[in-house]
């Protein structure tokens with residue numbers, strides 16, 4: 001029997017030959033549950049390997065845009081293309097499969113598992129990865145925690161906001177994603193640590209030709225991006 005919503009299968013981005021897709025949004029409209037429009041994007045492009053900053057006032061629609069790009073939020077109309085894959089045309093399970101295989105998310109509402117250690121959280125993708133990829137995910141998670149200066153053996157329940165943010169960054173990158181999507185990645189950090197994490201994220205994107213898309217109010221982070229768009233009143237402006 002065929003499963004009606006069988007998730008599409010996507011090979012992990014790097015294993016598939018370091019393929020990083022271009023991003024293109026066209027004529028996208030997002031509605032709130034009550035039908036009110038909350039985001040319109042006429043056109044937004046981020047060629048593979050771009051560091052794209054998203055800025056704008058509070059409540060303008062920046063996180064909504066990032067959720068759409070991550071396939072976490074359905075759109076009412078338009079196209080959300082990562083290469084040839086249109087997230088807007090996919091079923092939810094297919095979007096989930098795409099996200100797990102290709103995207104690394106550093107989102108504040110993407111909760112860590114409190115009772116697990118930083119190392120277990122950072123390597124959590126090993127739980128659903130094919131057996132052959134698990135050891136590599138765990139090894140990368142450990143190296144990333146080291147690089148980000150996050151203590152690997154402590155439960156995240158005992159960690160500060162900044163430490164948790166670093167664990168989230170390690171978790172996002174442990175799958176070796178084609179693109180890193182970050183929502184206010186430096187928000188809980190002091191200046192020194194914010195600069196360090198922003199520098200690490202940019203370096204890790206550049207080293208592997210990954211796309212980095214970051215929503216931020218942090219002028220230093222925004223200034224270090226290749227391209228910046230502004231979201232104002234639910235509209236994306238160049």
Ligand SMILES: Nc1ncnc2c1ncn2[C@@H]1O[C@H](COP(=O)(O)OP(=O)(O)OP(=O)(O)O)[C@@H](O)[C@H]1O
Nearest residue numbers: 032033038056057058059060061062063064065231
């Ligand atoms: N599920 C929802 N139901 C109703 N309104 C929503 C929903 N999600 C977002 N909104 C509204 O959409 C608008 C954009 O929200 P969003 O979180 O994207 O803004 P933002 O620019 O990221 O803000 P901030 O910088 O404060 O995080 C806001 O007016 C918000 O209240």
